[in-house]
Amino acid sequence: xxxxxxxxxxxxxxxxxxxxxxxxxxxxxxxxxxxxxxxxxxxxxxxxxxxxxxxxxxxxxxxxxxxxxxxxxxxxxxxxxxxxxxxxxxxxxxxxxxxxxxxxxxxxxxxxxxxxxxxxxxxxxxxxxxxxxxxxxxxxxxxxxxxxxxxxxxxxxxxxxxxxxxxxxxxxxxxxxxxxxxxxxxxxxxxxxxxxxxxxxxxxxx
Numbered sequence: 643x644x645x646x647x648x649x650x651x652x653x654x655x656x657x658x659x660x661x662x663x664x665x666x667x668x669x670x671x672x673x674x675x676x677x678x679x680x681x682x683x684x685x686x687x688x689x690x691x692x693x694x695x696x697x698x699x700x701x702x703x704x705x706x707x708x709x710x711x712x713x714x715x716x717x718x719x720x721x722x723x724x725x726x727x728x729x730x731x732x733x734x735x736x737x738x739x740x741x742x743x744x745x746x747x748x749x750x751x752x753x754x755x756x757x758x759x760x761x762x763x764x765x766x767x768x769x770x771x772x773x774x775x776x777x778x779x780x781x782x783x784x785x786x787x788x789x790x791x792x793x794x795x796x797x798x799x800x801x802x803x804x805x806x807x808x809x810x811x812x813x814x815x816x817x818x819x820x821x822x823x824x825x826x827x828x829x830x831x832x833x834x835x836x837x838x839x840x841x842x843x844x845x846x847x848x
Contacts, residue, residue: 651761651764652760653764654764655760656768659764660768678772678773679774679777680778690768691756691765691778691789692753692789693753693754693782693785694752694785695751695753698752698753704791705792706749707753707756707757707793707796708799709749710755714741714742714745714757714797715800716803718738719800719801719804719809723809725812745757753788756793757793759789759793762790763789763790766779766786
C-alpha cells in the first residue's frame with residue numbers, strides 16, 4: 643500500500659499544480675512575457691516548488707528541512723495521541739492545518755517549508771513539463787534532492803523522539819480480544835436439546 647499512497651500524493655500534487663497553472667496562465671504571461679524562469683527577477687518556478695535563499699548553503703537547507711519535518715511529525719503525533727487529550731476527530735484536521743501554518747510562518751524563510759516530498763516533487767515535476775524545463779532540477783546546485791530526502795529523515799527523527807519522550811511513558815490499555823467459537827451445527831442442536839431437557843427437569847415437568 644505504501645507505493646500506492648506515495649503515487650497518489652504525487653499525482654494529486656501534480657494535478658493540483660496544473661489547476662493553479664491554468665487559473666493563473668494569463669497572469670504568468672503578463673508578468674514574465676511567456677518566458678518561464680527559475681532564477682532572476684521574473685522567476686516564477688517558486689510558486690510551485692521550494693528553492694533556497696541565495697545566502698543558504700545546501701547543508702543548512704538540509705538541516706532546515708529535517709528540523710521542520712521533525713516538528714510537524716511530533717505535532718501530528720501529539721494531536722492524534724489518544725492518551726494525550728487529543729481533539730475530536732472533527733477538529734483534528736483543523737489542528738493539523740494550524741500546526742503546519744505555524745511551522746511555515748516560523749521556519750519558511752530559508753527555503754520555504756516543503757517538509758513533504760510529494761508536496762515539493764509533484765509540483766516541481768509539473769513545472770519541468772510546463773515550460774520551466776530541467777532547470778527546476780539543476781538550479782541552486784541541484785537543490786531538488788534536499789526537499790526530497792531530508793523530510794524522510796525528519797519524519798523518522800520526529801517519530802522516534804515522540805516515542806522516546808512521550809509514547810513509552812503513557813499507559814497502554816489492554817485491548818479486549820474476542821475469540822470466535824467454532825461450533826458444529828449438530829453439536830449446537832444437541833446442546834440446545836440438552837439444555838431444554840435440563841430446564842424441564844429442574845421444574846419437575848418430566
